[in-house]
Amino acid sequence: MNTLALLAGALLFAAPALAQTTAPLTASALAVGDRAPAFKGTDAAGQPVELARLLKKGPVVLYFYRGQWCPYCSKELSQLQDSLAVLTRQGAQVVVVTPETADNIGKTVAKTKATFPIVHDQDFSIMKAYHTAFTVDPATVAKYKGFGVDLQKANGAATEVLPVPATYIIGRDGIIRFAYFNPDYRQRVSVRQVARALGQ
Numbered sequence: 001m002n003t004l005a006l007l008a009g010a011l012l013f014a015a016p017a018l019a020q021t022t023a024p025l026t027a028s029a030l031a032v033g034d035r036a037p038a039f040k041g042t043d044a045a046g047q048p049v050e051l052a053r054l055l056k057k058g059p060v061v062l063y064f065y066r067g068q069w070c071p072y073c074s075k076e077l078s079q080l081q082d083s084l085a086v087l088t089r090q091g092a093q094v095v096v097v098t099p100e101t102a103d104n105i106g107k108t109v110a111k112t113k114a115t116f117p118i119v120h121d122q123d124f125s126i127m128k129a130y131h132t133a134f135t136v137d138p139a140t141v142a143k144y145k146g147f148g149v150d151l152q153k154a155n156g157a158a159t160e161v162l163p164v165p166a167t168y169i170i171g172r173d174g175i176i177r178f179a180y181f182n183p184d185y186r187q188r189v190s191v192r193q194v195a196r197a198l199g200q
Contacts, residue, residue, distance in 0.1 A: 024135035029181030036170040037129035043117035058091035064163040067100040068108040077112040083191040099155040132163035
């Protein structure tokens with residue numbers, strides 16, 4: 001009887017620990033001069049994308065976007081596609097990272113006519129490495145659902161995580177040469193600013 005009581009007590013105390021969830025993610029910018037975290041992924045066309053290989057050819061411009069449901073993201077990627085030659089003429093390669101599923105990336109490509117590689121960051125590992133990932137608060141999750149946006153469904157994930165739509169220029173030596181990081185998702189870096197930074 002005492003053994004059963006002890007076991008019941010142990011389970012009671014263990015319950016709060018079992019109920020605990022993973023701590024929310026918070027985003028913070030990497031700085032110019034930091035070494036860019038290495039990453040590998042697969043783009044929407046099924047092609048491998050690896051930072052180390054890309055850097056052998058030239059600098060990499062790395063963008064993060066939220067999803068095809070975000071009009072600010074679609075506008076930014078459309079403008080990027082329209083002015084892509086401005087960056088590639090300087091030897092840069094553009095890579096875009098998103099948490100959204102491959103099907104939704106297809107919708108993004110249809111909307112923006114994007115020809116640059118877009119990588120589905122399925123487990124948020126690239127976003128976490130670049131400190132752009134954050135856990136969306138419950139009030140915002142509810143607001144998005146009211147607009148018909150289910151983040152778990154959009155990203156094929158069990159948690160509501162998005163990136164700050166940051167942009168980094170990574171030099172051939174793997175060092176970050178330019179960083180744009182603004183938690184206000186309505187504010188985006190222009191292609192002109194990126195091109196100017198590439199030329200410095």
